Every structure is written in C-alpha cells, then in structure tokens.
Amino acid sequence: MTGTLVNTTVNGDAVQFACPTDESLMDSLRDRVGLTGVKEGCGTGDCGACSITLDGELVCSCLVLGVEANGRNIGTVEGLADGDKLHPLQEQFINHAALQCGICTPGFLVAAKALLDKNKNPTEEEIRYALAGNLCRCTGYDKIVRAVQAASKDLRKKK
Amino acid sequence: MTHDQSFTNQKFKLVGSRVNRPDGVDKVTGRAKYGADASAPGQLVALFLRSPHAHAKIKKLDTSKAEKLAGVKAVITSADLPDHTAGAQLDVLENCMARDRVLYDGHAVAAVAAIDKETAKKALKLIKVSYGKLPHVTDVDEAMRPGAPLVREDIFTRGVDPKPTEPSNVCKVSTFGHGDIEAGFDEADVIIEKSFKTEQTHQGYIEPHACLASVGPDGNGELWVTTQGHYTYRTVCAALLGMDMAKLKVTSSEIGGGFGGKTHVWIEPIALALSRKANRPVKAVMTRDEVFKASGPTCSTSMDIKIGAKKDGTITAGSAHIRYQDGAFRGQWGQLGAMTAFACYDLKNVQSVGYDVLVNRPKVAAYRAPSAPMAAFGVESTMDLVAEAIEMDPVTLRIKNAAKEGTRASYGPTYGPIGIGPTLEAAKNHPHMRAKLKKNQGRGMACGFWFNFGGQTCTDINISADGTVNLTLGTVDVGGSRASMSLICAEELGIPYDQVKANIADTSSLGHNDTTEGSRGTFSSGMATIFAAREAIEEMKERAAQTWDIPVEEVEWVEGEARAIGQKNDNLPPLTLKDIAARAAATGGPIAGHNEVVADGAGVSFASHICDVEVDPETGGTRIIRYTVIQDAGKAINPDYVEGQFQGGAAQGIGWALNEEYIYGDDGRLQNAGFLDYRIPVCSDLPFIDTEILEIPNPNHPYGIRGVGETSIVPPLAAIGNAVSNAAGVRMTHVPMSPPRILKAIEEAEA
Secondary structure, three states, X not given: OOOEEEEEEEOOEEEEEEEOOOOEHHHHHHHHHOOOXXXXXXXXXXXXXXXXXXOOEEEEHHHOEHHHHOOOEEEXXXXXXXXXXXXXXXXXXHHOOOOOXXXXXXXXXHHHHHHHHHOXXXXXXXXXXXXXXXXXXXXXXXXHHHHHHHHHHHHHHHO | OOOOXXXXXXXXXXXXXXXXXXXXXXHHHOXXXXXXXXXOOOOEEEEEEEOOOOOEEEEEEEOHHHHHOOOEEEEEOXXXXXXXXXXXXXXXXXXXXXXXXXXXXXXXXXXXXXXXXXXXXXXXXXXXXXXXXOOOOOOHHHHHOOXXXXXXXXXXXXXXXXXXXXXXXXXXXXXXEEOOHHXXXXXXXXXXXXXEEEOOOOOOOOOOOEEEEXXXXXXXXXXXXXXXXXXXXXXXXXXXXXXXXXXXXXXXXXXXXXXXOOOOXXXXXXXXXXXXXXXXXXXXXXXXXXXXXXXXXXXXXXXXXXXXXXXXXXXXXXEEEEEEEOOOOOOOHHHHHHHHOOXXXXXXXXXXXXXXXXXXXXXXXXXXXXXXXXXXXXXXXXXHHHHHHOOOOHHHHHHHHEOOOOOEXXXXXXXXXXXXXXXXXXXHHOHHHHXXXXXOEEEEEEEEEEOXXXXXXXXXXXXOOOOOEEEEXXXXXOOOHHHHHHHHHHHHHXXXXXXXXXXXXXXXXXXXXXXXXXXXHHXXXXXXXXXXXXXXXXXXXXXXXXXXXXXXXXXXXXXXXXXXXXXXXXXXXXXXXXXXXXXXXXXXXXXEEXXXXXXXXXXXXXXXXXXXXXXXXXXXOEEEEEEEEEEEOOXXXXXXXXXXXXXXXXXXXXXXXXXXXXXXXXXXXXXXXXXXXXXXXOHHHOOOEEEEEEOOOOOOOOXXXXXXXXXXXXXXXXXXXXXXXXXXXXXXXXXXXXHHHHHHXXXXXXX
C-alpha cells in the first residue's frame, strides 16, 4: 500500500492515519481508526448507514475520501454520548424501540442529531425528509420518527 | 425431561410489558459488532470474480497470473472444491462457486485472498475466463414454454404423473386442496377469473453478507458471520468442506437484517476454503451490488386465480395456479405458495397448484413468509372483484368465508383456535374504515396467513453466585428477542428483568438450534427458556430443602424465593434466589437449568391490513395516506417489538407493492443492482403505521405464543392493490404498481 498521511480530529480527539488516496473515509474510519460504528450498507451514498459529520455537515463517509479528512473535524456515533451519559436521541431510540437489527441506527442518530442541531423543533414532515437519506428495512420508520420527536422535546426542555 | 407445552393461562407480572432491550446501548453507541466489524491479526481480504453472463459454459479458467501476484495468498475455483456430500448438497456448493458453467449474472467463478483490497482487486483482473455463451431465460412464463432454453439438463418435473422423460425448467408441481372444484364452480352465481404477476424483490437488509473465517491445518476452524442460523451454517459449511462439525466454531455476529436472506450460505464456505488454503484468517464482505446479484432474493410469479361465489357471498370454489421462479436452483417456493393461497378461508371446494420454475437468475432464498404475499395478492385481489360483482362489502365477504376453529385448511390440517375472524372483525370496526377519503384516494384491505415454524431448540440458564442470571440462547436475535427471552426468564424465576443477561451462544457452547426463520425464535426459544427456568427452580428448591433439612415436597417457589410449606416449617424464613445462589458452593455446586426441545405446535398466524392511498392520475405516483395492521400475536411478550414487526413487514410490503423490482435486460443481466435504482421505502414515503395486537392464545405454548415476524408482509401487496384499484378506477394486476404501470392501466381503461 502507498499511503498518504492524514491528520484529523475525530470526536474531539487528534487522530493520525495513512491511507491510499482512493480509499473512502468510511474505510479509513472503520479499518484504520477502528470506528466500526460507521457502517457500510452500500458504499454508493444511497443508504446513509455510514453517515458522519464533517465540520458539522452531514455526509455519507463512503462518498468522501480518507485524505479529504485532513485538517477537518469528524463526528461519528461513537462521539454522541457525553461520557457515560447518552445523548437524548440515543436514550429515546432505546425507549421507543426505534431499532430492530440496529445496523442503520448509528447513521440515523448522526443524521437526526444534524437535524436537531439546526432545527430544534422539527415537524413530523421535516423529520421524515431530513432522514430520507437513511434507509431502515426493519422498522417502517414509525418508531424512529417518534424517537426523534421525543428527543427534540427533551433537548428543548434542557435549554 | 419432557415438559407439558399446553397453554396454561398463567397470570404475568413482567411478560407483556414494554422493556428496553438489553443490547440497546451497544447499538446506539456503535459498540455492537456486526458481520464486517470483526478483525483478526494477519487477516486477508477476500474478493470474488463473478460472471458477467446470464448463462455460459466456462471453457477456460486460468488463475496462474493472479496466484503469482505478490501479496496474493490463495485463489479458489471450483477445482479446489470437490463435492464431499455425495451429491446431496452439490447445488449449494455450485451456487457458492460455479463449476462447469455459470447460471446467472453475478455467479461466482473464482475468489482470491490477498494482503489488502488493492492487491485482491489487481488479482481479480489477472484471472482469465473464457466463456461460451448459452441461451438464457429470466422470465417465469417464458421458462415454462416448450423450447425454452434449459437452465439445467438434469431436472425432470416432480409431482406429475407419468414421470416425464424430457428435462424441463419446471422442477416441481405441488397440488393442494379438497372437494370438487368443478362442481363448486357449477354452483356459483358469479365466477371471477383473473391473472396476476409479481416481480422479483430482495429482502434488502442493510447489512451485506460478511464473515471472518479462520481455518488451521489441524482442521480446526472458526467463523464469525452475520447469519440467521449459525448452527445451520456450521452444518452446511462443514459438509461442503469436509470438516468435522465439532471443530468448526461458528459465532453469529449482531445481524443487520436478514428477513430470510441470511438462512443460506453464500460467501462463507469460500471464505473458509480460502483461509484453509492460505492458513490465515480471511475476511469476506459482499458489496451491495453482489448482494443484489448473488445472494437470494424472492421469486417473481405469474398466476391464474379463479373464485366462484353465490350471491349471498358463499364461496363455492377457489382455484389457483401459481408459477414461482426459483432462480437457477431447485426450491420449494411454489409448494409453499400453493399451501398458503386459500389458507384464510373455509372452502368446500379448493385447489391450488404451485409450480417451481428454474430461470437464469440468482438462487431464490426465503423472504419473510416466503411465497405467501404473491399468492395473497392474486387471491385477495380476486376476492375484491367477487365482492364487487355480488355488490357486497369486501370485509363482509371475507368474514362470511373466514376459516375458524375446526375448518379444514386448504393445505390439509384442521385449524385449532385461530385469528382470521377476529382480525377481520377488528378491521370492520376500526375507525380507519370510517375515515373519509378525498379525491383520487382509495381504500383497500386484505388478509394474510403464515404457518409459523417451531423446531430444534436448546437453552441454558446459569445462576451466578450473586443471583444474577445468564440466559444462553441458540436462536439468533434478529430483532430484539433477547429482551423477550429475558422477560420470560425473569417471569419464571420471579426476579427483576434487569437481573437476567441474555447471550447468543456460539456453536461450541450450546447444542444445535435451528435457524431463526419461520417466525420461530420467540415461540421455540421462549418455550425452551420456560422449561430451562423451571428446571433451575426445581434445583433451587432442592437446595433450599437441603439447607432447611426438610423434604423437597415441602418447598414451593413463589415470587423468586423458596418457601417452606406447612405449619411445622413456620420458623423457616424464605430463601431468595440470591440466598440460594450465594450458598451454591456448599449445597452441590453451580445451579443451572437446561432444556432441549423440538418445539412443535407453532400456532398459525393471520392478519388483516387496511390501507388508504392517493394516486396522482397525471404521474401514476402513489402515496400511502394511512395504514393499519391488525394481527394475532397469540401473546405479545414485548409489545413494542411486536408492533415493530407489524410495521416493518407492512413497510416491506409497501415497497414491494409500489416500487421494488429486479429489472433484467434482454442480455439476462440485472440492471438495477443498487439502492439508487432499486428503491426501498424511505422515511418520507411513509405515514405512521397503526397497529392493533390481538391475542388469541396458541394452545400449544405455555404462554400462548405464536410467531409474529412474517405474517405482516403477506397482506400489503393485495391491500395496496385493492386501494390503488379503487383510487384509480382500474384493476391493477401487476406488482409493483409503479407509476408507469399505473399510468398504462389508466390509459388502457380510458381507451
């Protein structure tokens, strides 16, 4: 392998890895940084299972190159909880049975957080469209939408 | 020890409550490990070379250059895979790796294991294959025509008399029913005959097939794999590779969806073979393209349905001829479809015939209530046409003919207590039925049936010294069953839910368990958990009796503690499970309960769905406005997850009904092997999905449990078909009802 050195920040920590220039950030995060909470469902940007934030913007990490992470800030599902305190979205996903197999859950949580960071009180329709880039095959989305609604309420109460 | 599995109408403290799943935190934090999430030191990367042709002879296959590439540690072709099964599982092996010819676009012809993905990719390019193209067929009706290209030359139709002398693509004809259908049709005032088609769909689990295989020269091996049945994978992989079963340890990872698609082996035997050849761990992960092309989608079908009825709504006869394409390998899908077609109804005269037909498409695998949704689409659409013809409300027609306790099912057995009548009554009385519809909107409803399975199951309960409990299960948890099993265990032992920790054992740590399929997980593992807990309780009563120095007959188990019965024992304070556990070392050692069972008597399951749609007459696009699922669960152990099964099945059915289909070109190649072009429903496509759980106890389970996982996908094709037909004013007979098909139907009706 011919690697290029990448210096980046992942969930607040300085991280360094080397990867080939044609490697996706998804593969770099999974195989080199060891963050397997980033899931591969398709590798073509259609399923959202590999969703992360890059400088605060929601992206499919399979559509970003590992080398593009140089000097950027990456957020993954592993960074959602604050120490042993789960993020309200994580708590409400559990409370609302918003996951069955759970493979899509990290991507949904990252995408839902990106929504709630921008829109504190989204309507059902806004939630459904904000999460339309994330595929779930188990739940029919019903309990996912309810969990996001509940988390949004929790977050508003906190502030 | 044998246990009585009869329903006892036990009163529950915990079962039926909405508890958080024990694996929840792992799954919301990214900690849960799925098939592709495990690694081993020195692991190699496996990649597959796949056929670009639908049907071709492999004239020459040269891997020598690939083998010489630096970093390549093993290359496998069919030459490395002799048949160790005396032909019994040769077709499974042949699907994993083509032998003398490729049978579908995407059929594997070689695999490499290399030090990294880059090297493996380069190696694939160095493999030279010379193909001799053969005529192909991908459509089920085309494949049945005389003179159609033969997918295999060694298939002679079974189930027909006399036995054919010429090979055929029809591998089996399965006939079910009773009575005299001709006489029944003669009695009818109205006869409706209609033909229907459904296209091929994929389970669409978000996690691709993935495994980490490791086999040493001593014949010991390990396989970490995403699967619905790790014991089955062990059995099959060991047989295909000539390994000893006990020396192959298979561990089921967390599974990212299966829906039937992870009941068969695909890349796993090859990963093991590569590992054995390279003597290094090998990781194999399918791409999404490979999942679509080379795992096991469900059948496409074509069918002719005929139903006759009197003006009062009595159905006098029903017949169905349903042709299921099995892909390039023999299946049982036509048989299952024929069995389910009329299972909702109490019919005097009924005949259903299923055809299993080979085509040049991937081997078909189970998909949630396999074969039933297609048959239901045909029968339930025709039921609506009958209702229309005799001017009767469709729900009333169904209620009038619904099967009930004592009905002889169209596929043979006589029903016990069943839920079809109650789900229909609930549908009739549901507020959804009275909601007003707007312009271009239509309402439809339909029923569905699924058998549910039981099967071999084995469970351990181990009581720790501190009184917490390990529940060791062998049925893969595909959607939250560890929570249900923990509830059952805690209920029986009389301890809090959170003192039970459920684990899925690897194949070395617990006896054989059949695959989690046929909605069997909660039914059969639930049963084994109940019996194992009761054995542990018997043991704890013995320990208490020993501690108190009284006969065990004077000990009872109530609310998580042993109590001494009778006045003379009044001075003996109860011993809790915790007390007994703490003294285990002094009273006979570790305390455990264990159960092995062939769980028979899985209760059949029925559902009725109601659906409102809006069809845009300009575009042919359909939106689901409202959707209600009513289903009999027998007993809902954890209602949140029962609702989840109802909603998930409905959503998959909605995708199948409106969008999803395998599209093949004239060249026999799959044109839409990706989630962009094979579009499954997304969040913004769906409304909230209402659910109503009915509980008609299964008499053959102590808690009354029936499987709940599959039935929910059976009614949607028909319910939506009926709704779209009512909205568009034209009968839809071809699934998916995609915008072009709806527009075409509207235009043809207008012309």
